[in-house]
Amino acid sequence: MEAASNKELRAIFVSRHVENRDYISLGTNLPIPTAGVLLAHLTHAPDLYLNVLNFFTNLSHVQRFEDLTQIANPAMAKYAENFMSMEEQFYAISRMDLSFASGLQVDMYGNQNLFGIGTDPANMKMRGPGPVGTSTVMATVKKYFIFINEHSPRSLVKKCDQVSAIGWGEGGPDGRAKYGFPGGGPQYVITPRAIFDFDEESKRMRLKYLLPPSTLEEIIENTGFSPVIPEKVEDMPPPTAEELQVLRTRVDTRGILRD
Amino acid sequence: MVSERHSVVISMEEAVSMVKDGDILGIGGFVTTNKPMALLRSIMKEGKKDLALVAGTSSIEVDMMIALGLVREVTSSYVGAEALAPILPFYSRRAGRTFQVRDIDQGTFITMLRAQILRLPFLPSWGPVGTTMPALNPLIKPVADPFGGPPLMAVPPLAPDVTLIHAAQADIYGNVQHLGAVYCDPMLARAAKKVIVQVERLVSNEEIRKNPGATTLACKFVDAVVVLPYGAHPTASQNYYSIDAAHISSYVKAAREFFADSKEPLEEYLNKYIKQPESHIDYLESVGLKNILGLSLEGGL
Numbered sequence: 001m002e003a004a005s006n007k008e009l010r011a012i013f014v015s016r017h018v019e020n021r022d023y024i025s026l027g028t029n030l031p032i033p034t035a036g037v038l039l040a041h042l043t044h045a046p047d048l049y050l051n052v053l054n055f056f057t058n059l060s061h062v063q064r065f066e067d068l069t070q071i072a073n074p075a076m077a078k079y080a081e082n083f084m085s086m087e088e089q090f091y092a093i094s095r096m097d098l099s100f101a102s103g104l105q106v107d108m109y110g111n112q113n114l115f116g117i118g119t120d121p122a123n124m125k126m127r128g129p130g131p132v133g134t135s136t137v138m139a140t141v142k143k144y145f146i147f148i149n150e151h152s153p154r155s156l157v158k159k160c161d162q163v164s165a166i167g168w169g170e171g172g173p174d175g176r177a178k179y180g181f182p183g184g185g186p187q188y189v190i191t192p193r194a195i196f197d198f199d200e201e202s203k204r205m206r207l208k209y210l211l212p213p214s215t216l217e218e219i220i221e222n223t224g225f226s227p228v229i230p231e232k233v234e235d236m237p238p239p240t241a242e243e244l245q246v247l248r249t250r251v252d253t254r255g256i257l258r259d
Numbered sequence: 260m261v262s263e264r265h266s267v268v269i270s271m272e273e274a275v276s277m278v279k280d281g282d283i284l285g286i287g288g289f290v291t292t293n294k295p296m297a298l299l300r301s302i303m304k305e306g307k308k309d310l311a312l313v314a315g316t317s318s319i320e321v322d323m324m325i326a327l328g329l330v331r332e333v334t335s336s337y338v339g340a341e342a343l344a345p346i347l348p349f350y351s352r353r354a355g356r357t358f359q360v361r362d363i364d365q366g367t368f369i370t371m372l373r374a375q376i377l378r379l380p381f382l383p384s385w386g387p388v389g390t391t392m393p394a395l396n397p398l399i400k401p402v403a404d405p406f407g408g409p410p411l412m413a414v415p416p417l418a419p420d421v422t423l424i425h426a427a428q429a430d431i432y433g434n435v436q437h438l439g440a441v442y443c444d445p446m447l448a449r450a451a452k453k454v455i456v457q458v459e460r461l462v463s464n465e466e467i468r469k470n471p472g473a474t475t476l477a478c479k480f481v482d483a484v485v486v487l488p489y490g491a492h493p494t495a496s497q498n499y500y501s502i503d504a505a506h507i508s509s510y511v512k513a514a515r516e517f518f519a520d521s522k523e524p525l526e527e528y529l530n531k532y533i534k535q536p537e538s539h540i541d542y543l544e545s546v547g548l549k550n551i552l553g554l555s556l557e558g559g560l
Binding site (some may be wrong): 029031053054055069074077080083084085086087090115116121122123124126128129130131132133134135136137139161163164165166169178179180181182186 | 289292315316328335336337338339341342345348349351352354355358362364365366367369373384385386387388390391392394395404408409434437439440441442443444445446497498
């Protein structure tokens with residue numbers, strides 16, 4: 001079998017961190033994490049409860065998924081077990097196990113910016129799409145992963161120009177406690193070059209895995225702050241044949257993760 | 260004399276006349292699904308201006324109205340079209356210049372609507388806490404927790420003058436059934452002064468009463484119904500048709516070119532789909548039967 005692509009590795013990382021019976025919300029425009037969750041669902045997590053768009057569903061019976069890129073599409077609604085309003089979706093967060101966030105910028109403590117670029121609120125250089133539900137969800141959900149499509153000094157910054165959702169605030173073990181947030185905060189930051197977790201004490205981003213073909217030098221050069229670098233950076237355990245087969249034949253049937 | 264229960268079904272022209280210049284306009288649906296596009300196209304054609312758009316999660320409808328210069332303010336948590344266009348050109352480039360943005364997230368948005376529905380002067384929200392949202396949106400202010408916790412952020416009520424909704428079906432009295440997800444529509448309707456619902460089809464009151472549990476907006480919350488089949492195009496309509504990705508992309512491409520080197524493609528788009536069609540049927544003609552029927556969720560066409 002052809003070796004896993006970089007995008008496939010990221011999806012497989014997500015899949016391995018999904019537990020059976022988790023209740024997970026699939027975000028908008030995040031095809032790689034969506035693929036990861038669905039891969040888990042079709043392998044080790046048949047009892048997932050998924051929140052897709054504005055409905056609840058279990059998709060373990062689906063043989064093939066046709067399009068990972070447009071979840072805001074009613075073609076998916078044929079799988080709904082329960083429709084809910086936007087308001088009811090927020091009522092459900094206290095039971096949610098995992099959600100996904102993204103950002104135009106992410107800082108060293110995992111705070112995110114989807115508002116736009118520019119520090120002057122009255123005169124921003126560029127407007128982003130907006131936070132969708134992330135400001136509230138990331139304050140309240142049990143845990144979340146941050147997923148960005150660009151790893152550069154532009155996207156991984158010392159300090160975000162604007163902050164649309166809080167990660168670990170200004171850092172430290174009580175980075176979130178001072179706000180009183182019910183949620184548990186970000187666990188991983190997944191980029192095209194690497195996967196980071198957070199140092200337990202400083203809550204600064206810490207390199208966990210390098211993703212091929214990146215080198216440690218490239219990570220340091222392309223990150224706008226100094227991430228914590230452990231003495232020994234391990235490789236991500238390689239994909240199994242089953243993971244790759246299910247991913248390619250049932251989840252990512254159009255091969256968008258292999259582009 | 261015995262009076263009869265009266266119908267709330269009105270024409271497109273009557274619906275558009277319910278919207279005034281300067282109104283706060285609530286727009287239902289979610290990103291590229293169930294957008295009241297036909298009503299909005301008529302509002303754009305009429306050139307209703309100085310509008311404050313309240314669209315929790317929005318896409319090209321907001322961008323087009325900005326392109327036409329009709330917008331003074333946008334309250335939205337998202338303006339984009341997922342993978343088709345992560346960022347929309349006019350929203351992104353003209354924010355803070357030709358119109359003001361009231362930055363919110365979806366949780367904060369429903370809290371504002373809820374404050375209006377319950378007639379409360381404010382409600383606390385987690386969304387803005389610790390973020391720069393209060394600096395971007397001066398309507399959001401800190402509030403002490405009277406029970407001793409850390410401070411929260413207070414948001415004021417939000418009341419659209421007119422809310423526009425797209426749904427699957429209604430009876431002539433205004434009992435509406437979405438036959439799918441309702442998004443923010445029930446809250447946007449309850450918070451608004453007037454509510455206009457465009458539907459794919461009109462059904463009998465008996466049909467509604469067969470399954471009252473499916474009624475998503477009771478007629479009490481609906482001032483007018485307009486029958487507009489395929490009215491959500493190019494966005495999707497639950498149970499009827501999917502998004503017209505090619506059409507949405509053609510708008511996005513034209514809007515991007517406007518800021519690159521050529522204003523013509525956008526002018527052509529707006530002429531063909533907004534300015535020239537005299538009616539909703541004219542619009543559907545310009546899109547073409549083959550294109551429209553090809554989107555059917557039933558398939559096979």
